Amino acid sequence: MKPLDQTLIDAHNDKLRRHVLNDYEHLGEQLARRHIDIEPVRAQVAAFGVAIPSWGVGTGGTRFARFPGPGEPRHVFDKLADCAVIHQLGRATPTVSLHIPWDKTSDWRELRETAAGYGLAFDAMNSNTFSDQPGQAHSYKFGSLTHTDAATRAQAVAHNLECIEIGQALGSQALTVWVGDGSNFPGQQHFRRAFDRYLESTRQIYAALPAGWRMFLEHKICEPAFYSTVIQDWGSSLQAATALGPQAQCLVDLGHHAPNVNIELIVARLVAAGKLAGFHFNDSKYGDDDLDAGSVSPYRLFLVFNELVAAAHERVPGFDPAYMLDQSHNLTDPIESLIDSAEQVQRSYAQALLVDRAALDAAQQANDALAATRLLKRAFQTDVSPILQRVRLDAGAAVEPVAAYRASGWRQRVAQERPASAGGGGGIV
Ligand SMILES: [Mn+2]
Helix, strand or coil: CCCCCHHHHHHHHHHHHHHHHHHHHHHHHHHHHCCCCHHHHHHHHHHCCCEEEHHHHCECCCCCCECCCCCCCCCHHHHHHHHHHHHHHHCCCCEEECECCCCCCCCHHHHHHHHHHHCCEECCEECCCCCCCCCCCCCCCCCCCCCCCHHHHHHHHHHHHHHHHHHHHHCCCEEEECCCCEECCCCCCCHHHHHHHHHHHHHHHHHCCCCCCEEEEECCCCCCCCCEECCCCHHHHHHHHHHHCCCEEEEEECCCCCCCCCHHHHHHHHHHCCCEEEEEECECCCCCCCECCCCCCHHHHHHHHHHHHHHHHCCCCCCCCEEEECCCECCCCHHHHHHHHHHHHHHHHHHHHCCCHHHHHHHHHCCCHHHHHHHHHHHHCCCCHHHHHHHHHHHCCCCCHHHHHHHHCHHHHHHHHCCCCCCECCCCC
16 A cells, blocks of 8 residues: 555656656657667666665754654654655665664564555664663673673674564565774774674674575774774775675765765775675765765765676676665655655666766776766766656656655645654764
8 A cells, every 4th residue: 555645646747747758758869879778777777776774764863963853753664654655756765674673563574564565675674782772781882792791792692683583574684783882092992802802793693694694794984982993994894794704795884984085996896805785875075974865975976886887787796785875864854855865876876877888998998087087977967867757657656756745745644643753862873
């Protein structure tokens, strides 16, 4: 069952259908002059999907404050309904990524059936050992999987095993592990021993992975630890993933690097190592800003996709990245931001599909730097909106999803059913 009245979306599309078809035909002609067939591009964009994080449909806030909006989801079933709205309007987000314990419920089968009813499935499970939960025996104040105390490490391992178990009940096939473990003072932590403890703990989690599952190791330069972090960059992540085995891979969150770091180069290195797990898409100006994907640096997002399309084009063995959004919405309606970010990611993918790979190879081989960079710019500067709109039209999603969402009255409706949530304290980071 779809959360929105489909006849409203169909009526919205009927008004725009002629324009979409005309624009698509026109772009097809333009691309044909560049010897690009628009049809395979459309098919690949139509098959592309990016997961929604369950926590993304609530207002995230910052470390300083959270300003809740109307109709915020009360529990995982409300979150699922909001994700279903996003997917119905955009048809680019067929999966949801859960976070335990935030999304705990008493009946996982009911949750799975509800999701299936919306046409949604479950992406990677996310564990949480960066905050203490009520009744928890051991505190994570000084770390979790890398804590100096064995009982605290065991508790963190057990939590991850529980996440795998829940994931199995939901049909998920991956566990994402991010730890905030680290230190705030020089000398506070023995770097090598902390890393060894990380391996010791994650080996126990890895050993419990069901067949076909993958373990995504997510690195982050800093925060909450501000002097050192145990898995602070792709080097540590790759070292750990290599030590664990083939089911462990490295997840790239775009906001988890120092400013100006060449993320597309990191992506290329992980692809080459057969260790690219996938992405948490967002945008960043200074740090882990969790801004909407492509809102600040759309060219960087395109350059990441350029590496991904190149890897697929060159048929790199084992290349199978998972895509997810990971954003914190402070100012916007989270549903609108997630619709727009999913489209942004789809757009970058479509643009990267337009890169003339043979010409780029030739320019690189000939050391023609200007020709090479112009080939990328040409693809990036192509307005692929007609492809995205045509894909949505064909799938029964909305040609203009944000406009259709605003017209649907969804937010006003759920604001009646869901009591206003309290503001105040810091949100997620
Ligand atoms: Mn992330």
